[in-house]
Amino acid sequence: MLALSAAHASRFSTSTAVATRPFRELVSYVIPHAKKAEQQARTFTTTTPAMSGTQGIIAEAFSCSVNRPQTAAKHPQAFYEKKPHHLKNSRGFQNPWDSWTDGGITQIFKGVLTHRYKNGFGGPVTEPAPNVIKPTFPSTRSTDTTELRATWLGHACFYVEFPGGLRVLFDPVFSDRCSPSQFIGPKRYTKKPCDIEDIPEIDVVCISHNHYDHTDHATLMKILKKFPNCQYFVPLGNKEWFTSCGIKTCTEMDWWEDREVELTVKEGKLNATIGLLPCQHTSGRGLTDRSLTLWGSWYVKSGGKNVYFAGDTGYRAVPQESDGKDDYAAEYESLPVCPAFKEIGEHRGEFDLGLIPIGAYVPRCPMHADPKDAVNIFLDTKCKKAIGMHWGTWVLTDEPVMEPPTRLKEALAAKGLEETGVFDAIDIGESRVY
Numbered sequence: 001m002l003a004l005s006a007a008h009a010s011r012f013s014t015s016t017a018v019a020t021r022p023f024r025e026l027v028s029y030v031i032p033h034a035k036k037a038e039q040q041a042r043t044f045t046t047t048t049p050a051m052s053g054t055q056g057i058i059a060e061a062f063s064c065s066v067n068r069p070q071t072a073a074k075h076p077q078a079f080y081e082k083k084p085h086h087l088k089n090s091r092g093f094q095n096p097w098d099s100w101t102d103g104g105i106t107q108i109f110k111g112v113l114t115h116r117y118k119n120g121f122g123g124p125v126t127e128p129a130p131n132v133i134k135p136t137f138p139s140t141r142s143t144d145t146t147e148l149r150a151t152w153l154g155h156a157c158f159y160v161e162f163p164g165g166l167r168v169l170f171d172p173v174f175s176d177r178c179s180p181s182q183f184i185g186p187k188r189y190t191k192k193p194c195d196i197e198d199i200p201e202i203d204v205v206c207i208s209h210n211h212y213d214h215t216d217h218a219t220l221m222k223i224l225k226k227f228p229n230c231q232y233f234v235p236l237g238n239k240e241w242f243t244s245c246g247i248k249t250c251t252e253m254d255w256w257e258d259r260e261v262e263l264t265v266k267e268g269k270l271n272a273t274i275g276l277l278p279c280q281h282t283s284g285r286g287l288t289d290r291s292l293t294l295w296g297s298w299y300v301k302s303g304g305k306n307v308y309f310a311g312d313t314g315y316r317a318v319p320q321e322s323d324g325k326d327d328y329a330a331e332y333e334s335l336p337v338c339p340a341f342k343e344i345g346e347h348r349g350e351f352d353l354g355l356i357p358i359g360a361y362v363p364r365c366p367m368h369a370d371p372k373d374a375v376n377i378f379l380d381t382k383c384k385k386a387i388g389m390h391w392g393t394w395v396l397t398d399e400p401v402m403e404p405p406t407r408l409k410e411a412l413a414a415k416g417l418e419e420t421g422v423f424d425a426i427d428i429g430e431s432r433v434y
């Protein structure tokens, strides 16, 4: 979202930027060439005395193991072996499908400026905003429930409580601005539903890619401080940045790779299978590191439940001149679709819950799904239920803020699906049980 965010910068700017760490990233940060996938199984076990409250009393021992599975899970064979998403000479990554038409940052700026020229430069409507409620979290970790519980914490951040006790946080961003600096860039217009300090347990953090609205340094530092044993899972090329931030418990993965994770906490053992899957997007935190690190979607299976987190993604090619038109109209029906989502459904589905983006679609670009795309992702990946995300938190694009849920209902109805109870847009801070 960096390019679109920059286009909004003047509207949200309140102060001259100060050279904070994230701002320095904008001007000088270049991730070294992305590394190849780890060749050997990575196993580590740590035993760390956990401190209880402010008393400094040793309360329990923590241990963790992260291993490649003994038998690789199913995957698209040709894709996995040839790795067409890896650019030669470790120069980063690409979307290896016809559905991706990349004109680079220039095309994105052109799209934004063309849309503004046609529709005015007043900016998107920011009222009314989504409802924000304070989330409630169980004070103790339940390990004897069969329920899966998901709480939307705004934009792409979800807190998921699995049966058996595992607690996973996806793409946490709790800062006011999703930007290289807290003095400039898109400002949150719906308040935070809570902060990291309000969340009782975080065992695992999964990051979809390094754009600022998905990877936030300040938030990660808060998690590191409160949950020093938390395990982080990131796409290839991102581990070095996490390590430089002081996060040592980071595992980076390629598309279609899985890890078996076992955590021993005071309530007992927590087991999960965590895997990175493809999606159609890009990455970058500065001016010169576009697509040098990988992006992806995640699945997490634990306690008998299987969750798909789609990250930030497009679904198909978009027309060059589609502004204001239905790009699912007959004239556009030959536009290619990203095949990855059907492969994900075939090889990792079914999913009890999908967390799928429904916003950031005006102007259209191939890196963001609109609600019709989102319903197709829901069907292709074989999700039984879903919650919409990537809307209602920061004004990053030009669609009216409250439009995505309305268009989601229309898209569901067009596919013969119930408008509520299957794939819902919920309040920020709201929890749903499955």
Ligand SMILES: [Zn+2]
Pocket (backbone or CB within 6 Å): 001, 209, 211, 214, 281, 282, 312
């Ligand atoms: Zn992004």
